[in-house]
Amino acid sequence: MWRRSLSSRLILYWIVGSLLVFFSTPVTVQIPLAFFWGRDHSHAPEVWTTKRAREAVIDALRRAPDGTLYVEPTEALRKHKERNPDFRYAVFDPATGALLPGSSADLAENFKALMGNVEVFGSLFHLSNDANVRARGYIRTTVTPFGKLGTIVYGSNFHWDDVFYQLHAYLVTENLLAYLPLCALISIIGFSVVRGGLAPVRMAAGKIRQMDVDTLNQRIPDANLPSEILPFVEAVNDAFQRVHEGVARQRRFAANSAHELRTPIAILCARLDKMEDGPLKREMQRDASRIKTILEQLLVLAQIEERGDANGTPELDLPEAIRSTIADYMPIAFDNNRHIDYDAPDAKIIVRGYRWAVESVVTNLIENAARAEPNGGTIIVRVLTNATVEVVDHGPGIALADREMIFEPFWRKSDATRGTGLGLAIAKELMDKLGGRIWVEETPGGGATFKLAFPTNMSSMFRPFTQNHDSKRQKL
Ligand SMILES: Nc1ncnc2c1ncn2[C@@H]1O[C@H](COP(=O)(O)OP(=O)(O)OP(=O)(O)O)[C@@H](O)[C@H]1O
Ligand SMILES: [Mg+2]
Structure with a gap:
């Protein structure tokens, strides 16, 4: 599912893309920039070199059985010294200024006044009396596994593999974690932008x-x-x-x-x-x-x-229209020994609709009811004040399963009866066009009660192209 969602695809591409940028920028941008645009005396590569040397010194810290700390000439330090013949280092207690055994005393000599007095947060330096003008050192008070200690390194030269050391420093977990909130924020923005952008599509x-x-x-x-x-x-x-x-x-x-x-x-x-x-x-x-x-x-x-009239549907008085329809049908019903009871309020009920359409619908319902009504029975036609018309018979009724089907064109319960099966389909079509509704219920005690709801307000005028209430119905 997520693969189909534009926003999740966008966010995924964004995350993959930005991770690529995250991992490649140090190589493609940061290191080249630092390398070629470093400022006077503090070329970034030299800082990387001294940092690396300092780490080797901190790794060489040991505690003797009597508790004294010292710097052990480890293999790493020995190799560093091999590659950088002028390399020296010193570690001291920042509280007392006391030098740890293994340190270069003459390097520490240069900082005697600082040791024990100043906390140094990191400084690149060059010893002025050193003939090698490119030689750099670094002094800093550092938190080591043995507590806070002052470290001084000097005389390392930049080597190409220092770049890898620095690359690793750029890509540490902390940096990756710092990237996550940004990633989340951009994901939220991406999601809402896509969602907002697609709102008209949903509409x-x-x-x-x-x-x-x-x-x-x-x-x-x-x-x-x-x-x-x-x-x-x-x-x-x-x-x-x-x-x-x-x-x-x-x-x-x-x-x-x-x-x-x-x-x-x-x-x-x-x-x-x-x-x-x-x-x-x-x-x-x-x-x-x-x-x-x-x-x-x-x-x-x-x-x-x-x-349908483009100028809107005319108004008509529903009880009056139905009364005249019944009057037309009365003789036929009488001939067939059926009676029609008409029950309507005295007041006018104005609805929107075409007289020919209302007459066609009601005649069809009365014809059906007359066919269903037992010999000598009475069909009731009722108009209610809410612009609903009921045509009630006491025949076999309409089974629940057939109540949708009867409105389909040419549907008849049995071929034995007269009729074409078009009457109710036409009635439904007309009621839809009028913006009204037709449905069937059971007559209490048995039989079918067809109901028509007519529109009364301006919003449901007869429109040739009106919205349907029942999208499932079939058309002829
Ligand atoms: N009042 C009713 N009681 C029982 N069954 C009904 C009733 N009205 C309709 N039906 C059933 O629904 C079918 C469809 O009715 P519809 O009015 O669409 O067609 P018809 O009356 O058979 O033919 P037409 O109206 O086209 O002359 C009828 O054949 C009948 O089986
Ligand atoms: Mg009919």
């Missing part, structure tokens, strides 16, 4: 996630996008544009096809009417009427987009 992703076939005319905002991401978002927007045009083409094609089929169907119906009465005529008329219904429904679906 764009959220927007893309909301896109569906109804919102294809919308575009992902590209303001504030990092220039590296911009081409990607532009490509996505171009793709949406192409898909949008393709979908519009297909919708036009479906609408035109359905429209074109109307005339031959009308002619077919007219010709059937002229046929002699008989069972065949009645069957063919039923078939033709079914084809006609399917065609009408396909037309409604195909025209949904075109019939």
